[in-house]
Amino acid sequence: MKILVAGATGVVGRRLVPMLVQAGHEVAGTTRRAERAGSLADLGAAPVVVDVLDAEAVREAVLAERPDAIIHQLTDLADEDFDANSHLRIVGTRNLVKAAREAGVERMIAQSIAWLYVPGESPAVENDPLDPALPPSKGVLALEESVATMPHGVVLRYGALYGPDTWYAPDGAIAQRVRAGNLRPSPAWTSFVHADDAAAAALAALEWPAGAVNIVDDEPATTADWLPVYSAALGAPLPGTARHAAATGRPVSNAKALSLGWKPTVPSWRTGFADMES
Numbered sequence: 001m002k003i004l005v006a007g008a009t010g011v012v013g014r015r016l017v018p019m020l021v022q023a024g025h026e027v028a029g030t031t032r033r034a035e036r037a038g039s040l041a042d043l044g045a046a047p048v049v050v051d052v053l054d055a056e057a058v059r060e061a062v063l064a065e066r067p068d069a070i071i072h073q074l075t076d077l078a079d080e081d082f083d084a085n086s087h088l089r090i091v092g093t094r095n096l097v098k099a100a101r102e103a104g105v106e107r108m109i110a111q112s113i114a115w116l117y118v119p120g121e122s123p124a125v126e127n128d129p130l131d132p133a134l135p136p137s138k139g140v141l142a143l144e145e146s147v148a149t150m151p152h153g154v155v156l157r158y159g160a161l162y163g164p165d166t167w168y169a170p171d172g173a174i175a176q177r178v179r180a181g182n183l184r185p186s187p188a189w190t191s192f193v194h195a196d197d198a199a200a201a202a203l204a205a206l207e208w209p210a211g212a213v214n215i216v217d218d219e220p221a222t223t224a225d226w227l228p229v230y231s232a233a234l235g236a237p238l239p240g241t242a243r244h245a246a247a248t249g250r251p252v253s254n255a256k257a258l259s260l261g262w263k264p265t266v267p268s269w270r271t272g273f274a275d276m277e278s
Contacts, residue, residue, distance in 0.1 A: 001206065004067035005029040006052060006096055007074035008045055009036045011165050012111065012158075015199035016073065017043040023203060028065050052092035055099075062099035070100055071202050072110035072147070080173060086139030093143045097150060106151040109205045112140055114157040114191055114214050114252045123220065123253035126157070126212045144212065154205045158198050159191040159216035159252060162272060166195055170234060170276055178227070179236045185224035189249035191216035192226075194266040204262050213257050219268040220251030226269055233276040 003020050007013045008029025020027045021044035029045035030052065031037060037047035050061045052074060062070070074096075076088045093110065100108055117124035118131045131137065147153035162168035169175065177183050193201075193216050201215045231238045254264070266272045 001068045002026045002065070003028070003206075004048070004062065004065050004070045005045065006070060006072045006092075007111075008040055008043075009033075010073050010075055011161060011195050012199050012202065013073040014039075014043065015196055016071065016202050017045045019199055019203045021045070028067065030061070052095055053088065055095045058092075058095040059099040059102065062096070062103045062105065066103050067105060069107040069109065069206060070096060070105055071205075072096055072108060073202065075111070082136065086136065089139035090142040093146045097146045100150065107154075107206070108147055108150045108152070109154045109156065109202055110143060110147045111202075112144055112155045112157045112212070114159045114216055115189075115249060116140055117250045117252065119248065120250050123251045124214070125253050126214060126256055150210075152210050154208050154210055155212040156198070156201055156205060157212055157214045157252075158201075159193040159214075161195045161198055162192055162269065163195040168230070168273075175234055175236075178231055178234060178239070181237075181239050183223070183227060184239045185227050186222065187247035188223045189220055189247070189251050190223065190226065191220040191252035192269040192272070193217050193264065194272050197262075197264040197266060200265070201257065201262050204260070208260050213260065214252050214254050215257055215262070216252045216254045217264045217267055217269060217272075218254065219270065221269065222247075226273070229270055230273045233273045 003025045009031045027045040028048050029040045030048045030050050032051045034049050040047040048061050050057050052058050074092050076084045116130040116134050118129050144155050167173040228238050
């Protein structure tokens with residue numbers, strides 16, 4: 001199968017490309033920076049330098065490649081600019097979907113997030129409602145709605161990505177906040193997924209039915225649960241407990257992904273965080 005990976009130099013993309021190549025697929029990968037083209041070639045992908053916010057450039061690129069499937073892993077979070085990331089999800093996804101349909105591409109797999117469910121105590125499943133009041137919702141809902149117009153669109157609702165090159169890496173943004181004492185144990189829920197397992201899910205999703213799938217590990221946790229383990233792995237002091245903290249968010253279920261044959265190789269953040277110490 002010929003696969004176009006949009007966002008091939010991102011955290012998930014650069015893990016995914018070698019997986020696709022090893023699985024026997026012909027792979028092209030997009031980057032907006034020409035200087036990254038060489039790294040894509042080294043991974044085994046044909047580089048496609050394109051700004052996905054440029055609708056005509058995207059159209060030309062997709063028509064030139066005419067892939068069998070597009071895997072959308074685009075984000076714009078290097079500078080923690082959430083407005084830019086939302087804009088990319090809205091406009092970039094719209095451009096990709098329009099170009100894909102013109103080129104006769106039927107299958108698209110896209111990266112979404114798992115922490116937009118309406119709050120609750122039971123683990124969220126894919127048909128539970130998303131909360132439009134949460135800050136990332138505008139971009140995420142637009143992305144999911146666009147992908148749903150594809151003949152075969154799969155949305156991967158990733159948990160919080162951790163592992164090398166992520167915000168949770170020892171040199172990442174979350175680690176910096178922990179060392180600075182800016183995070184406190186609280187009842188806020190997080191469902192994690194190691195970035196390697198997120199990439200493996202995108203590969204597996206080429207064979208999945210259309211729809212949304214939660215991609216999270218087996219152990220949702222509150223900040224009060226995971227922060228002590230993470231702080232210890234960093235060698236950072238545990239911040240004091242937040243006062244009068246209310247429960248927020250919701251645990252997320254991976255039952256559907258498991259039923260489709262995906263299984264996280266790192267089933268719990270406990271193991272994943274502990275590995276940072278080695």
